[in-house]
Amino acid sequence: MEDRIICFLIDDDDDDQEIFSLALSNxxxxxxxxxxxxxxxxxxxxxxxxxxxxxxxxxxLNMVRMNGRECLSEIRKIPRLDSIPVIIYSTSSEQRDIMETKTLGAADYIVKPSSMALLEKRLEQVLRGYHT
Known part of the structure; x- marks a missing residue:
């Protein structure tokens, strides 16, 4: 069980949740x-x-009840999560969003790719970067 990795996706789009979960399992x-x-x-x-x-x-980043910036700020207030990387997963490729979220404590930023293969490749890069 030690090598089991738990990823927590916070996203208000059911399709994005399904695609993301499938990419991770692949x-x-x-x-x-x-x-x-x-x-x-x-x-x-x-x-x-x-x-x-x-x-x-x-x-x-773009959720209705609480946006990603607000959520990121709140997550960073939880002491036991200090060392947990928070990666922004958004359709926005705006440099301002990337810089702002990194200032708020995001470890990385993924622009939602247009294909499953690109998503898998990018997720592998992120996961490998923290689990070597």
Whole structure:
């Protein structure tokens, strides 16, 4: 069980959740993807389930109830998650968004790619960068 990786995806788009989960399972069957539909649901889970500490958090920027910037700021206030990389996963490729989220504590930024193969390649790069 030690080599099982838990990724927590916070994204309000069901299709994006499904594609992301499939990409992770294609990369490695030991990667488990847990999803939350928005920042409020994610923070509730992260704040109330003491044992829930994912290896990676992937966060969409453009969500309705709480946007990704607000959620990122709140995640960074949870001490046990200090060392957990938060990777922004967004359709936005705006340099301002990338710089702003890194200032707020994001470890990386993935622009949602147009194909499954590109998504898998980018996720592999991110996962390898933290799990060597």
């Amino acid at each position: 990369i490695d069957e030991n990667i488990h993807c847990i999803t939350a539909n928005d920042g409020i649901d994610a923070l509730t889970r992260l704040n109330t389930e003491d044992k829930f500490t994912p290896n990676f958090i992937f966060l969409d």
